[in-house]
Amino acid sequence: MKEGRNTKLSLKSIKRKSLNNAEMLLLITISLFVIIYIISAIVFSESNFAKYSVFFNLLNNKAYLLLLALGLTIVLISGSIDISVGGVTGLVSMVIATMLLNNNVSAIWTIPTALCIGLAFGFVQGYLVAYMEIQPFIVTLAGMYFARGMISVINAKSVPITNEMFMGWSGAKLYIPFLYNVRKNGTLDVAYLTPASIVAIIVLIIVIIMLKKTKFGRSLYAVGGSPQSAHLMGIDVKRTKFRAHLLCGLLAGIGGFLYTLFAPSGNPGNGYGYEIDAISSSVIGGVMLSGGVGLPIGTFFGVLINSIIERVVPLIGIVDASWPRIITSGFLFVFIVLQGIFSNVSKKGG
Amino acid sequence: MSDLKGNNKLSKSTFISFAKSLASNRLTFSVVVLLIVVVQNIITTPGFFKITIANGLISGYIPNILDEASELVIVTLGMTLVTAASGGQDISAGAIMAVAASFCGLMLNGSEYRTDVFHSPYLLALLVGLLGGALCGAFNGFLVSKLRMPPMLTSLILFTAGRSIAKQITHGQTIYIMNPVYKWLGVQIPGVPIRTTIIVSTVTVIFITLLTRLTSLGLYIQSVGINDASSRLVGLKSSVIKFLTFVLYGVLAGLAGLVGSSSVGSVNSGELGLGIEMDAILAVALGGNNLGGGKFSIAGSIIGAYTIQAITTTLYAMNVRADQLNVFKALIIIVIIVASSDVFKTKIKHFTQKIFSKNVSVGG
Numbered sequence: 001m002k003e004g005r006n007t008k009l010s011l012k013s014i015k016r017k018s019l020n021n022a023e024m025l026l027l028i029t030i031s032l033f034v035i036i037y038i039i040s041a042i043v044f045s046e047s048n049f050a051k052y053s054v055f056f057n058l059l060n061n062k063a064y065l066l067l068l069a070l071g072l073t074i075v076l077i078s079g080s081i082d083i084s085v086g087g088v089t090g091l092v093s094m095v096i097a098t099m100l101l102n103n104n105v106s107a108i109w110t111i112p113t114a115l116c117i118g119l120a121f122g123f124v125q126g127y128l129v130a131y132m133e134i135q136p137f138i139v140t141l142a143g144m145y146f147a148r149g150m151i152s153v154i155n156a157k158s159v160p161i162t163n164e165m166f167m168g169w170s171g172a173k174l175y176i177p178f179l180y181n182v183r184k185n186g187t188l189d190v191a192y193l194t195p196a197s198i199v200a201i202i203v204l205i206i207v208i209i210m211l212k213k214t215k216f217g218r219s220l221y222a223v224g225g226s227p228q229s230a231h232l233m234g235i236d237v238k239r240t241k242f243r244a245h246l247l248c249g250l251l252a253g254i255g256g257f258l259y260t261l262f263a264p265s266g267n268p269g270n271g272y273g274y275e276i277d278a279i280s281s282s283v284i285g286g287v288m289l290s291g292g293v294g295l296p297i298g299t300f301f302g303v304l305i306n307s308i309i310e311r312v313v314p315l316i317g318i319v320d321a322s323w324p325r326i327i328t329s330g331f332l333f334v335f336i337v338l339q340g341i342f343s344n345v346s347k348k349g350g
Numbered sequence: 351m352s353d354l355k356g357n358n359k360l361s362k363s364t365f366i367s368f369a370k371s372l373a374s375n376r377l378t379f380s381v382v383v384l385l386i387v388v389v390q391n392i393i394t395t396p397g398f399f400k401i402t403i404a405n406g407l408i409s410g411y412i413p414n415i416l417d418e419a420s421e422l423v424i425v426t427l428g429m430t431l432v433t434a435a436s437g438g439q440d441i442s443a444g445a446i447m448a449v450a451a452s453f454c455g456l457m458l459n460g461s462e463y464r465t466d467v468f469h470s471p472y473l474l475a476l477l478v479g480l481l482g483g484a485l486c487g488a489f490n491g492f493l494v495s496k497l498r499m500p501p502m503l504t505s506l507i508l509f510t511a512g513r514s515i516a517k518q519i520t521h522g523q524t525i526y527i528m529n530p531v532y533k534w535l536g537v538q539i540p541g542v543p544i545r546t547t548i549i550v551s552t553v554t555v556i557f558i559t560l561l562t563r564l565t566s567l568g569l570y571i572q573s574v575g576i577n578d579a580s581s582r583l584v585g586l587k588s589s590v591i592k593f594l595t596f597v598l599y600g601v602l603a604g605l606a607g608l609v610g611s612s613s614v615g616s617v618n619s620g621e622l623g624l625g626i627e628m629d630a631i632l633a634v635a636l637g638g639n640n641l642g643g644g645k646f647s648i649a650g651s652i653i654g655a656y657t658i659q660a661i662t663t664t665l666y667a668m669n670v671r672a673d674q675l676n677v678f679k680a681l682i683i684i685v686i687i688v689a690s691s692d693v694f695k696t697k698i699k700h701f702t703q704k705i706f707s708k709n710v711s712v713g714g
Contacts (some may be wrong), residue, residue, distance in 0.1 A: 081502075081503065083506065128684070128688065131693070132688055132691050132693050132694060133691060133692065133693050134687055134688065134691055135438075135641060135642070137438070137439070137500070137502040137503075138439070138631065138641060138683070138687060139684070139687075141441065141502075141628065141631070142628075142680040142681075142683050142684050143680070145625070145628050145676040145677075145679060145680040146676065146677055146680035146681070148673070148676055149673060149674050149675065149676030149677030149678075149679075149680065150677055152671065152673035152674050153674050153677060156671070156673070268673070273510045275506075275510075276506055276507070276509070276510040276511075279503075279506065289499065289500070289503055320517070320518070320522055322513075322514030322517050322518070323514070323518075325510060325511060325514050326511045326514045326515060326518075329507045329510060329511035330511075332507055333493075333507055336493065336497065336499055336503075336504070337497060340496075340497035340498065340499070
């Protein structure tokens with residue numbers, strides 16, 4: 001009787017502890033975002049950070065990144081990694097642009113094409129990682145180079161998109177009632193969301209529910225935390241990893257589609273380095289690189305931080321486009337160090 | 351009757367054991383691939399073995415491959431050591447090359463973009479370039495050895511940020527170093543008939559081989575790679591050894607960067623060593639090294655590197671563009687790694703056993 005209560009207690013404390021770790025990282029992320037936002041609102045008061053529309057544009061500009069980062073969140077939680085997402089993004093945008101060169105092709109067909117490309121990458125990489133037991137990094141590095149090479153095989157030049165239907169989707173805005181500021185000349189500056197942002201938010205909600213409530217979501221955490229004990233618990237580790245990669249590929253495909261909506265042209269340089277943006281968004285959002293810990297909502301804030309860095313850096317007076325990435329990488333470094341400290345503390349405490 | 355059966359079995363078993371020993375030899379695979387590429391080249395290129403002396407330089411098809419492979423060989427040496435010690439690969443080689451060359455270019459050119467006057471001593475600038483490489487390696491090494499982060503992930507930081515940093519060092523422009531002395535390292539020292547790149551890569555190979563053979567470093571690296579925890583219990587400072595291999599990797603990548611920028615006489619941080627990390631990983635895998643760490647064979651890696659360069663040159667000759675090469679390389683690396691993975695080997699084993707048992711039953 002006494003023993004039973006003890007185990008119950010210890011289970012509870014373990015649960016609380018692991019949650020604490022994730023929540024702590026999430027708290028750091030959210031407060032970091034709020035601090036950066038408030039500081040930039042005060043320092044750059046002319047650039048309207050206090051406006052609703054600017055806030056929503058942070059999401060509108062990076063809707064595609066949210067998709068990529070959510071895919072990486074899933075894969076990282078399962079204890080694996082995927083660095084092909086940037087390449088897949090570029091490949092999808094190039095394929096869509098090349099498809100739409102033909103006027104007879106309806107823009108609707110671009111959606112299944114994007115999904116199929118993503119799924120194909122996810123399927124092959126997932127199979128190689130899960131069932132052939134090859135290091136995920138090598139597999140997805142090869143995937144990245146394959147995608148990058150395929151882009152230039154398809155087309156080595158920039159391809160503009162002129163399809164009316166597609167451009168209609170790309171330029172659509174969904175105004176949000178009641179959230180507006182009055183401009184100096186008296187017109188209204190209403191906050192809006194693009195279709196891409198709405199898709200991204202829907203996917204975010206689905207991923208949150210999936211990770212929290214479904215059997216697959218819970219087994220992801222178990223597999224990432226400890227594959228051996230997950231196996232002993234009766235979880236099919238290989239299948240879980242395979243599905244994680246498949247899902248990441250699918251999300252990368254959707255992300256590529258949203259990116260093409262955001263920047264409607266096929267360019268060989270598209271999506272270059274987006275894997276680091278996606279990984280840093282996840283990691284800044286509190287996803288542990290060692291696997292098993294992480295919350296999708298944190299990733300959401302990680303993406304917002306990435307977006308705000310990209311917006312603030314030019315305001316400081318640095319025009320060079322390479323600086324946001326240096327700073328994001330710096331943040332990634334800081335958070336990796338933080339995670340190292342966290343995991344050391346929890347190891348010592350346990 | 352029984353005698354015959356025994357004989358049959360014997361020949362079969364000797365054949366199997368021979369095949370097994372051949373298959374287990376790490377060099378077999380890379381040598382076979384190299385031979386295939388060479389034979390293919392002999393058939394398609396008439397003057398493959400022809401060596402001429404032009405402008406006081408030995409030139410020809412083979413010296414060309416040796417020359418073009420030199421950067422890859424130098425990076426592959428570092429990649430072999432890092433792979434052996436940490437069980438992961440560092441993918442920031444190209445970025446480190448750019449950083450090192452940018453440092454060197456900054457020292458030599460000062461703030462000018464195109465000049466033929468050295469602003470600082472040549473050797474000092476080379477040293478600063480190597481130091482820049484070592485710094486990048488130390489950054490990766492610190493993250494891997496002290497914070498225990500997976501090597502590929504930590505090197506991803508420099509992989510993406512490194513070129514941007516290099517661009518900042520050279521003020522966002524391509525630097526042209528017009529002084530002919532700068533080309534000594536990458537093209538030719540006046541009076542020496544062999545390209546300097548070949549000399550540099552050969553000297554580096556000998557140096558690293560001696561370093562791992564004559565000192566205990568090679569043994570330590572293998573033991574850390576095979577089992578980190580137990581080598582710590584034996585008394586090896588595994589984190590220091592991992593850190594050292596990463597610094598060495600940084601220095602070697604820096605050297606490759608200097609050679610690369612010297613051979614074109616300019617520092618272009620966006621182009622220098624682009625995609626070389628993929629080639630280096632490929633070379634290490636081709637050389638029969640376990641990508642999961644542990645035992646390593648420098649000879650295998652070198653053969654692997656020359657094989658990759660031969661494949662690249664061959665594909666160029668077949669009018670494949672540089673950016674399209676990646677498709678082939680990605681497919682080749684996947685095939686190699688699948689073929690050398692344990693799961694695949696056991697599957698093949700089961701398969702061959704099935705066939706052999708069928709044969710025996712048919713014979714009986």
